[in-house]
Amino acid sequence: MASVLRFATNEYFLSGNFESDLKSQNPILIDPLWKGTKLEAPLHHFPLPILDSPNSFCILTSGSTGLPKMVWKKWEEIENEISYWTKLPEIQTLYTKADRVQVQVPLCHLYGLLWGFLIPKRLGVLVEGNPNPKGGDLWITSAPQLQKAFLSEKKLPLHAIVSGMKFPVPLARSLRDLGGISVTEIYGATETGAIGFRDPLRQNRFQILPGIETKYKSEEGMTETELQMKSPFLSHTSFLLKEEGWEEQTIPPSEYYSTNDLGNFSELGWFLLGRKDRIIKHNGKRVSLDQIESEILGLGMEGEFISVPIADELGEIIGLFSSSNLSDVEILRILQKELPASHIPRVILNNPEIPKLPNGKPDYLSITKLCTDEYRSKQNQKKNTTN
Known part of the structure; x- marks a missing residue:
């Protein structure tokens, strides 16, 4: 099947074009913000990877470096994650009791695609792409967007599902004090799919999902460990753009995937300190710059x-x-x-x-x-x- 580049706007998914592409070719989903920028230009310089799995697609990411990377998502991985979440009674209730799901995050990213499109579609719930929602039953959003709505005194939802950064506990408390707004935080990345979840008001640690195998790699001179995992949601192939073209990178099914996240694990769950490349030693203590940003966000x-x-x-x-x-x-x-x-x-x-x-x-x-x-x-x- 041929690979084809798609600027994946919300309309692309809501119009049914995504499903049409999956039947006849392998779409490569590009954030519309890339259009006409230096991130788009290299995508047309080299032949696109050929994907040999039907109903599969790639999600283009660039992280904080701006270096394009395609993560190959096979439908089996997506189906495993959809099936897991839609079978949970609490998730079913969260969606089916909502008149509509208001989505504040781009559907071209894995978190938005799953929680703002594929999961509600499986449960038969109406999706409304709304960058500035007011009130309602359920928002698919992020901590910064929820903070902005809170500070602007907009009407907030009864429930919110968030991802992307460690949710500030002070913000969760402020939302509770406004009227019992509940927040569910999903922990994961494009490559990994969901790894765990938590209620930031009640849990300091993420609860790792059943069926995910984990181990924790210690490094010399560090009290924190790096989380490594195997999962039915994990993508085993990606393509990194190098000077000579797309370079395939593969994780054998028998190997653990290194998340690059540091923290510590106990019987209470996984405490995420932050990404390995965002941790420094300051005044004799190891400090996560991600955690500092989260703490400052919580100050309002x-x-x-x-x-x-x-x-x-x-x-x-x-x-x-x-x-x-x-x-x-x-x-x-x-x-x-x-x-x-x-x-x-x-x-x-x-x-x-x-x-x-x-x-x-x-x-x-x-x-x-x-x-x-x-x-x-x-x-x-x-x-x-x-x-």
């Missing part, structure tokens, strides 16, 4: 906040890039009051616009450079003042 300050590492003579320190209307002094005062000392940034840089990649994700490389330049500039000012 307006604007976006991106945490990055800055190289210092004595190691790494924390930089914070903000689009808040608050001054850096006001932000620092709030953070010193609410966060542990190990999570306090050494430099805060305010700007109305957050540098973004064409896929809409924060451009961490550019943000890191801007924060590093700001830190070094302030250090030089201090030296000149001392002299």
Whole structure:
């Protein structure tokens, strides 16, 4: 079957074009935000991978680096995940009691595709693609979007399913205080599918799903371990774009997949600290920059906040890039009051616009450079003042 590129808007799925493509070819789903950007251009330079499995498709991702990667999703993996969730009575109730499901996340991403389209379709529930919903029974959304709705005092849903970052507990408490709004957080990635879930108000740890085999890899000098897993939802093949074309990467069924997530496991569940490449040693403690962003989101300050590492003579320190209307002094005062000392940034840089990649994700490389330049500039000012 031939592979074909598709800019996968919500209309693409809701019109039935996705199902039509699956019958005759293998669609490669591209986020519409890529159109006309530097992320789209390389997709037309090399022959597309040939997929030999019917009813399969690829999801294009780029992560925080902007390097395109195709994750090959075979229908067996998708069907396994749909069947698992739709057989759970609590999930059935959540969907079937809703007049309609309001979806705030793109359907071209795995989380949106499953929870905002395929699962409700299997349960016979009406889907409404609405980037700015008001009230209702069930939202498929994210923590930042739910926070924005909360701060703008919009009418909120009775239930929300979220994914994408560790949901801030203070935000969950604020939502509960508004009237018992319940939140279910799904933990997973494009490659893995769902790994676990939690109620952020009641559970600090993710409950790993039955049927998923896990082991935890220790690294020298670290108290945290890396989560590795086998799963019926796991995609075993992906294609990474290199200078000479698409390079196939395969995980044998007998091998465990390394999630690149660090944390610790106990009988209570998996405590996620953050991604391995987003953890630094600050003031003698290992700190997750992802966790800092989640904690700041839970404080309810307006604007976006991106945490990055800055190289210092004595190691790494924390930089914070903000689009808040608050001054850096006001932000620092709030953070010193609410966060542990190990999570306090050494430099805060305010700007109305957050540098973004064409896929809409924060451009961490550019943000890191801007924060590093700001830190070094302030250090030089201090030296000149001392002299």
